[in-house]
Amino acid sequence: MKLNKIFKNILFVVLAGIFLSACATKKVSNQMQGDVYTGKDTVEYLASGVPDRVFFATNESVLTTASRETLRKQAAWLRKNSKVNVVLEGHADERGTREYNLALGERRANAAKDYLMTYGISGNRISVISYGKERPVDSGSNPLAWSKNRRSVTVKAN
């Protein structure tokens, strides 16, 4: 009888474990597609419905479909608010050499800038700065944290 209780407890623990790990996996796959972050944890908004940032795959500066959608919203908002200038801040994750990451951050921010310009925003209103791996938003050392950090953030400059 006692043994039975212990067994039940063990079973409960095992089941709970399975349940939790399922949750964890689900959470990750919900927030990442490939290794590009698709969640909203760190996202801020320039205006209602206008997210401030886009995310990149490891070592990449190619804009994903979701990133292009975000940037089109930013472009639309910038067209309506023609006095607002922006800074695009490009970032990399911590798994690269510092100097290459500075260049990569600059390349990512410029990918976003180019896209905004094709949607009618003058280059004069956009400046670019790269922080490389110097300013992570998530300080964890795990794939999800790194995916949040590979980003270009549009910040109002005035």
Next chain:
Amino acid sequence: MKKIKLYIFALLFLIIPKTSFGLIEVDITRGNLNPLPIAVSPLFVESKSIKKFQNLLKKENIGEDISSVVENNLKSSGLFNPLKKEAFLQKPDIAHLKPRFEDWSLIKAQALITGEVKYENEKLRVEFRLWDVLAGKEMMALAFTTVPDNWRRVGHIITDKVYQRLTGEKGYFDTRIIYVSEEGPKTNRVKKLAIMDQDGFNTKYLTLGNELVLTPRFNPTNQMVTYLSYFKNLPRVYLLDIETGVQEVVGDFPGMTFAPRFSPDGKKIIMSFAKDGNSDIYTMDLENRIVEKITNHPSIDTSPSFSPDGKYICFNSDRSGYQQIYVMKSDGSKVKRISFGKGLYGTPVWSPRGDLIAFTKLHKGKFYIGVMRVDGSGERLLTENYYQEAPSWSPNGRVLIFYRETKSDSEGKGFSAKLWSIDLTGYNERLVDTKTDASDPSWSSLLSE
């Protein structure tokens, strides 16, 4: 910055016996598993001088302090095993005049350093000798004079002379390391330029931490430093005179400049300039301010480093799709990829001896510091870790210093950044003690040359 000039007054006598049969020598080309047992007798200080130094430097016995600097240096090289002082039978003053070699060989010493420190005309005068215990011979004797505040440097210079006499190569002890001191949470690190002696003493901060600073590098010919600063949020390469504290922006670029290094003659700065998502390599002549574009490719070209003769440049480019190491002539012609192993390669840096390029390699989630010949052959990985990068050579090309970061948990706890050194042989990996977390180390050339 205090005067670091050292006045070498008298080179008393330097004896290199021609009949050098049986004389000790240390092979530094292999990993040294049997470091040479060496006795560093405390330098003798006579009573009048001892009082002077006690007043001036607040040191009980400056002779003992200098000899511990020497001992620590010898030990950190991995090539020497300094013996315990308690076992020494002979008094420092007598040993310095004429060692009783039987006493020293009894404690298994193969080499012996003796010396004397005096206070003379407001200066510190040191005289030291290196003895071959087994052959019963003096190998070297040297004296010099300096300001008393320079007493640690006296220990470093003695070590350099001993190292050179016993290995046949120049030392690297009378040198400094410039690095980035780091504090605070990972998401908002405060970074300052810091400089210290090679053995971790005399740390000084050169910036206040108001703006982000990265990648300081020494001019190989003097005490100038080039680094990246985010002053006014404009990331640009700066030039800093560490004697005067005067600094200036290098060039007039309409965008981020980064990854600076000096040319071997110290007259040019080579760096990357990023524009419209493309980073290329440029040089600026510090005398006539002429800027030259060296690479012209729509990929990332960065981390340039000159060969010691100034004729070639190695650099990092992703023109093949991923980060690899390339070599070209210093005018930008004859670009040739040299890294072909599995993984990504970054931060190439040419050895001061000219024959090797040190690099960082990323493969299957691990970071390696390695070396390869300048044609890319003979790749050798010296150390593997979770994260490490940015090697910098000791001026004699025998030791690499780099930084290593530890993994953090999901809250960012457990993170650290520290300086490490490792011999070219892959042996003698050591933590280099710093007051704060540290990264981006750069090794100076010998100060007393």
